[in-house]
Amino acid sequence: MISERSCIVFLEKSSCDEKKKVCKKVCSEKPKKSKKGKGKKSKGKKDKDKKSKKCKTKCTYELVTKSAPFIKFSYDKDTDIKDYNFNGSVDLMRTVEFEMKINEDCNKNPGCVARKVLLYLGLVPSVRRYDRDVFVLFNNDEIKQGYKEQYSKLPYSRLYVNYDFSSIAHYSQYYGARSNNPTYNILTLSVGVDEITGQEYRPAFSDLKWLYFAHCRKDSFYSLKCKNGGYPKSENSSECECPTGFSGQTCDKLEKSDNDCHSSTLHTSSERTQWFELKGKKTCNILITSPPKTRVYVKVLELNCETKTPCFENDCLQIKYQKDMALTGYCLCGKKRGVGITAHSNETVIRYTGSSSKCSAKIEYKMIWYEYSGSEYNHKFT
Structure with a gap:
């Protein structure tokens, strides 16, 4: 689901190309025209051979091949590796491969690995969004000192989607907690602690929608208009990816129920x-x-x-x-x-x-x- 602007590679023999602008200074020498005034004699051979130097900057585009992998997965027994380390950037073309350390517990859970990859691609941990104060209230005294930076706000991050408590990038309410008390409380819903937060089963629909807007969309005025929060399946597609509960080419229909359900x-x-x-x-x-x-x-x-x-x-x-x-x-x-x-x-x-x-x-x-x-x-x- 990545556009031609960028490339994600995980296969050992794969590669991706990037257009790189290369500029060179090109100089040429031309004989200098002598200015002869009336009644003046030539200054001799030395002036005849004098040349002028003209330089121009010429730029060309070259394809630079980047070999795989740009994310290198490595096993690490350290159980204290923080799952929410944010190394995010929406710029996928990296010159240095990134070593992503996966510990034993995370390796058993595909959702944990998916979260790490999405964070690396630029998905902002939910509680670090600049609009977070509408949704959560922090208990700063309950956060371990070593985790406080991971609760700091990222004011200039590109969000693309609204706040989702069930995002795979949303911290558990006990993440980095000093004790059995939660590190934050939810403001907009009356729910039990971690009743809906901290899931690592799989990316939520809003996470995948973020991925599309961050890395796949090229034309913000693209003609396909998806309804009910859907997004185009790909560039120039005539179909939309639909959130849970909706279906149809533009997500304008309610998803079909099984037999023996109540009226739709x-x-x-x-x-x-x-x-x-x-x-x-x-x-x-x-x-x-x-x-x-x-x-x-x-x-x-x-x-x-x-x-x-x-x-x-x-x-x-x-x-x-x-x-x-x-x-x-x-x-x-x-x-x-x-x-x-x-x-x-x-x-x-x-x-x-x-x-x-x-x-x-x-x-x-x-x-x-x-x-x-x-x-x-x-x-x-x-």
Whole structure:
């Protein structure tokens, strides 16, 4: 998914080319024209042989081959290697190969390796984003001294996507903690510690969308307009990559549900609650809407699923409450009772992924009259 502007190489016999500008100073000598005045004699042979020197700078472009690998993976037994070391740059063409050390625990986990590679390619650790203060509040006294730099803000970083608590680059709330107390608290959601943060299963959709905007997009005015937070599959593609819950050429359709799911679209225009139930091993996608300038309120009355910490999409139940559907929604696993959340707009998508016949979810919903006033979406990244 890398554009022709840059090259990522992992195969031993592969290579990539970079256009390099080479400039040289070229000089030429020409005989100097003698100025003969009236009644003046020639100054002799010495003046005849005098020449002038003219120089020009000529530039050409040469293809410079870079041999693989530019990332060199090496095994290291040191269990203290910090997984979130940020060496990021959106410039992929490096002249020196980078040695990426992988310890035993990380080597067993593909998500850990993927995170290291994405951080090297320039993905900013979520809690170091310049817009982080809207989402998290730090407990500075709970951060070990050796980790404080890894919690410092990166004010000039290129973000491209909105803040996602389930990004593979989001720290656990115990990362670099002095004790059993979390290093930060979440401001925009009422959730348990590490209920949704610190996942290293795989990159979130927003991480892959970041990769496209950072390294693949060449034309910011490209004609293909993806809906619901999708992005083009490649340059000049007529199809979009769609976030969880959506499908279609431009992500304009709700992803098809399995048989025996509830109705795929529901509408509420009343503060009176309605409810539905999902049971068993199946995948269901449900879009709930309300009138313009209102919001949808969703409450999980009862949830029975496999416990997983942190909980990620497709683990059990996901409620997409943000305006930006590219972001991972609020993911719930295990046994829950009476968990409510209000969407940021008049649309929300609920995705139920039951892994066994014992799984179930009972959900109620209604309309809320007032509009959302949060500042999460004030930044324009793309």
